[in-house]
Amino acid sequence: xxxxxxxxxxxxxxxxxxxxxxxxxxxxxxxxxxxxxxxxxxxxxxxxxxxxxxxxxxxxxxxxxxxxxxxxxxxxxxxxxxxxxxxxxxxxxxxxxxxxxxxxxxxxxxxxxxxxxxxxxxxxxxxxxxxxxxxxxxxxxxxxxxxxxxxxxxxxxxxxxxxxxxxxxxxxxxxxxxxxxxxxxxx
Amino acid sequence: xxxxxxxxxxxxxxxxxxxxxxxxxxxxxxxxxxxxxxxxxxxxxxxxxxxxxxxxxxxxxxxxxxxxxxxxxxxxxxxxxxxxxxxxxxxxxxxxxxxxxxxxxxxxxxxxxxxxxxxxxxxxxxxxxxxxxxxxxxxxxxxxxxxxxxxxxxxxxxxxxxxxxxxxxxxxxxxxxxxxxxxxxxxxxxxxxxxxxxxxxxxxxxxxxxxxxxxxxxxxxxxxxxxxxxxxxxxxxxxxxxxxxxxxxxxxxxxxxxxxxxxxxxxxxxxxxxxxxxxxxxxxxxxxxxxxxxxxxxxxxxxxxxxxxxxxxxxxxxxxxxxxxxxxxxxxxxxxxxxxxxxxxxxxxxxxxxxxxxxxxxxxxxxxxxxxxxxxxxxxxxxxxxxxxxxxxxxxxxxxxxxxxxxxxxxxxxxxxxxxxxxxxxxxxxxxxxxxxxxxxxxxxxxxxxxxxxxxxxxxxxxxxxxxxxxxxxxxxxxxxxxxxxxxxxxxxxxxxxxxxxxxxxxxxxxxxxxxxxxxxxxxxxxxxxxxxxxxxxxxxxxxxxxxxxxxxxxxxxxxxxxxxxxxxxxxxxxxxxxxxxxxxxxxxxxxxxxxxxxxxxxxxxxxxxxxxxxxxxxxxx
Numbered sequence: 001x002x003x004x005x006x007x008x009x010x011x012x013x014x015x016x017x018x019x020x021x022x023x024x025x026x027x028x029x030x031x032x033x034x035x036x037x038x039x040x041x042x043x044x045x046x047x048x049x050x051x052x053x054x055x056x057x058x059x060x061x062x063x064x065x066x067x068x069x070x071x072x073x074x075x076x077x078x079x080x081x082x083x084x085x086x087x088x089x090x091x092x093x094x095x096x097x098x099x100x101x102x103x104x105x106x107x108x109x110x111x112x113x114x115x116x117x118x119x120x121x122x123x124x125x126x127x128x129x130x131x132x133x134x135x136x137x138x139x140x141x142x143x144x145x146x147x148x149x150x151x152x153x154x155x156x157x158x159x160x161x162x163x164x165x166x167x168x169x170x171x172x173x174x175x176x177x178x179x180x181x182x183x184x185x186x187x
Numbered sequence: 188x189x190x191x192x193x194x195x196x197x198x199x200x201x202x203x204x205x206x207x208x209x210x211x212x213x214x215x216x217x218x219x220x221x222x223x224x225x226x227x228x229x230x231x232x233x234x235x236x237x238x239x240x241x242x243x244x245x246x247x248x249x250x251x252x253x254x255x256x257x258x259x260x261x262x263x264x265x266x267x268x269x270x271x272x273x274x275x276x277x278x279x280x281x282x283x284x285x286x287x288x289x290x291x292x293x294x295x296x297x298x299x300x301x302x303x304x305x306x307x308x309x310x311x312x313x314x315x316x317x318x319x320x321x322x323x324x325x326x327x328x329x330x331x332x333x334x335x336x337x338x339x340x341x342x343x344x345x346x347x348x349x350x351x352x353x354x355x356x357x358x359x360x361x362x363x364x365x366x367x368x369x370x371x372x373x374x375x376x377x378x379x380x381x382x383x384x385x386x387x388x389x390x391x392x393x394x395x396x397x398x399x400x401x402x403x404x405x406x407x408x409x410x411x412x413x414x415x416x417x418x419x420x421x422x423x424x425x426x427x428x429x430x431x432x433x434x435x436x437x438x439x440x441x442x443x444x445x446x447x448x449x450x451x452x453x454x455x456x457x458x459x460x461x462x463x464x465x466x467x468x469x470x471x472x473x474x475x476x477x478x479x480x481x482x483x484x485x486x487x488x489x490x491x492x493x494x495x496x497x498x499x500x501x502x503x504x505x506x507x508x509x510x511x512x513x514x515x516x517x518x519x520x521x522x523x524x525x526x527x528x529x530x531x532x533x534x535x536x537x538x539x540x541x542x543x544x545x546x547x548x549x550x551x552x553x554x555x556x557x558x559x560x561x562x563x564x565x566x567x568x569x570x571x572x573x574x575x576x577x578x579x580x581x582x583x584x585x586x587x588x589x590x591x592x593x594x595x596x597x598x599x600x601x602x603x604x605x606x607x608x609x610x611x612x613x614x615x616x617x618x619x620x621x622x623x624x625x626x627x628x629x630x631x632x633x634x635x636x637x638x639x640x641x642x643x644x645x646x647x648x649x650x651x652x653x654x655x656x657x658x659x660x661x662x663x664x665x666x667x668x669x670x671x672x673x674x675x676x677x678x679x680x681x682x683x684x685x686x687x688x689x690x691x692x693x694x695x696x697x698x699x700x701x702x703x704x705x706x707x708x709x710x711x712x713x714x715x716x717x718x719x720x721x722x723x724x725x726x727x728x729x730x731x732x733x734x735x736x737x738x739x740x741x742x743x744x745x746x747x748x749x750x751x752x753x754x755x756x757x758x759x760x761x762x763x764x765x766x767x768x769x770x771x772x773x774x775x776x777x778x779x780x781x782x783x784x785x786x787x788x789x790x791x792x793x794x795x796x797x798x799x800x801x802x803x804x805x806x807x808x809x
Contacts (some may be wrong), residue, residue, distance in 0.1 A: 037310040059246040114234035120227025
């Protein structure tokens with residue numbers, strides 16, 4: 001009888017113990033929880049500080065790298081952009097400056113998506129002497145009715161003193177239902 | 188760039204992406220045309236969710252004043268990207284500065300709402316509360332309800348139960364938010380000691396007809412809490428109803444099955460209690476309910492006088508608990524070694540640095556099954572995000588560290604090349620006397636002026652014309668022409684005619700010749716001006732270049748210690764963060780092991796009691 005009483009009381013203790021465990025899920029947070037939250041916050045604040053410092057450092061390094069590689073006087077930057085892009089699905093762009101191939105860039109789906117949404121890709125940076133230069137860009141991709149499409153655009157441009165920016169824009173010519181490739185100069 | 192690119196839309200996209208992607212897509216405001224290619228470049232990375240490079244480019248462009256056309260939008264975009272990158276304190280600084288009056292109220296409200304949400308996730312309850320206080324009345328209804336819920340949860344988190352109860356009791360509407368409100372009301376009531384009132388609320392919630400998985404789960408959770416509350420209160424039969432409403436397969440089913448068994452056991456119906464407990468036998472031993480069922484089954488068997496079977500089950504339980512405890516020990520060792528976090532970083536792609544990233548799968552391994560439920564907690568998830576972000580920073584610094592040597596080489600080569608070229612340039616410049624050339628040009632100008640003033644048409648004659656003029660003049664003075672013969676008069680007439688024709692031609696061409704000469708002189712003057720400008724630029728460059736080199740040298744050679752110092756700090760922060768995550772994971776495992784130890788002791792006691800009973804019965808037999 002003693003054993004039976006023990007087993008019954010053991011069972012009851014389990015019920016109570018387990019019941020308390022389950023309800024505890026909805027119970028108030030303990031001091032340990034508050035301490036852990038405080039510790040997390042302190043660590044998070046450190047991480048925030050570091051993020052800021054590393055971002056600032058990256059900004060400085062980015063500027064320094066550009067100044068070293070492409071001094072403002074000789075710098076020319078070539079950008080690619082898309083306007084609408086319904087008649088052309090971009091695959092790659094080939095760039096020649098004064099007859100010399102300088103870039104052959106293959107776009108990922110994600111990058112094309114970013115261009116379609118309005119992003120502008122800096123395709124190439126170069127150092128060029130002042131004077132006249134020739135740019136030839138060849139765009140490859142899928143044109144209307146998903147046919148393979150390859151088109152070129154040429155521009156003679158003058159490099160003066162100071163940085164120069166050229167934008168290669170892919171636009172839709174709605175009337176002809178064809179893409180159009182335009183090269184523009186930015187000062 | 189003629190197409191429509193709205194950064195306002197972009198910002199809204201950032202802000203609502205995690206909650207309502209479909210609505211975010213429909214969120215459209217007036218488009219803004221990109222007028223700076225550098226701004227478009229920032230967008231190129233931003234649209235790919237590559238926030239780090241996008242932020243760096245934006246900061247660099249701001250530093251160079253290349254975003255003048257988009258100054259305000261760029262600042263807002265920066266705030267949005269900081270938020271997406273998890274740099275929430277810096278984002279808040281920007282928003283606090285800009286949101287006051289420069290931005291549409293709906294954008295401002297959404298921004299404060301998301302800041303409030305992120306801050307609550309990260310445990311910044313005070314800041315979250317402040318952000319909610321900044322909300323106006325332009326939030327869409329669904330976000331407004333979520334904001335209200337956030338407020339109630341902050342009250343609960345900070346033990347302001349009366350405020351939470353008052354707010355949740357006044358909840359209006361019949362959407363799924365009403366169900367969450369009801370559940371949170373139940374939680375607040377329980378924590379406030381109003382268990383009866385909580386039971387009524389939970390019972391109401393436990394009887395709803397859910398239309399999605401989330402609500403079904405919420406209903407199960409309410410039924411479970413209510414069932415156990417009634418069990419505790421000594422109402423086992425009343426407890427069965429809510430417990431049986433819990434689904435048989437779901438995150439709360441094991442506990443519900445265990446509870447149903449205990450409800451029957453409470454009224455001495457042990458054979459019935461065995462039915463749900465036996466169902467638990469084949470389930471995952473990691474679950475506390477399954478572990479408890481391994482003790483409950485032999486207990487019921489003993490009550491049904493199946494003593495030998497009960498002893499077998501206790502022995503099985505002891506063995507199973509022992510093996511499980513060993514596995515937990517091994518897992519603790521694995522976690523303390525730090526390998527699990529290395530594995531996690533190895534599996535994690537580096538481009539996934541966005542705020543909305545959540546780790547859904549742990550790296551494969553024996554420890555994964557013990558840590559799955561940790562993934563559901565904000566603290567562990569946010570800690571992992573920080574750890575991953577720190578690792579990204581570390582790699583970024585390492586890459587730059589390697590580049591510093593390249594920069595230094597590049598700079599030294601350039602300085603050397605400059606020093607080599609300088610004497611040649613100086614020599615060439617010394618030989619080219621631009622000032623003398625300008626003097627000559629000015630002299631030419633005054634000669635031309637004099638020619639024009641005196642109408643000196645002969646001065647503009649070509650060399651052959653001038654020679655011809657001289658020849659004719661010479662012939663005019665020939666003595667033979669003075670002879671009084673008809674031939675001499677005829678020749679004189681011819682000479683006069685020739686001279687007249689030549690003079691007429693020169694006079695006729697005078698203006699044209701003068702204009703052409705002046706044009707050539709002007710062009711030469713233009714060339715000289717360009718040459719003079721170039722010369723000034725060369726002089727300027729020669730003066731500035733050494734200063735520029737000195738500045739670049741300072742910057743390049745100052746980088747190494749700066750990067751190294753930062754690397755040390757990032758490594759320290761990574762170690763702290765890892766230790767924090769380890770302490771959460773190991774703490775969780777230790778509590779699991781502790782529970783197993785308690786159950787093992789209970790099983791041993793019960794087994795000893797059974798052996799005692801058997802021995803007593805043998806001794807008392809005739």
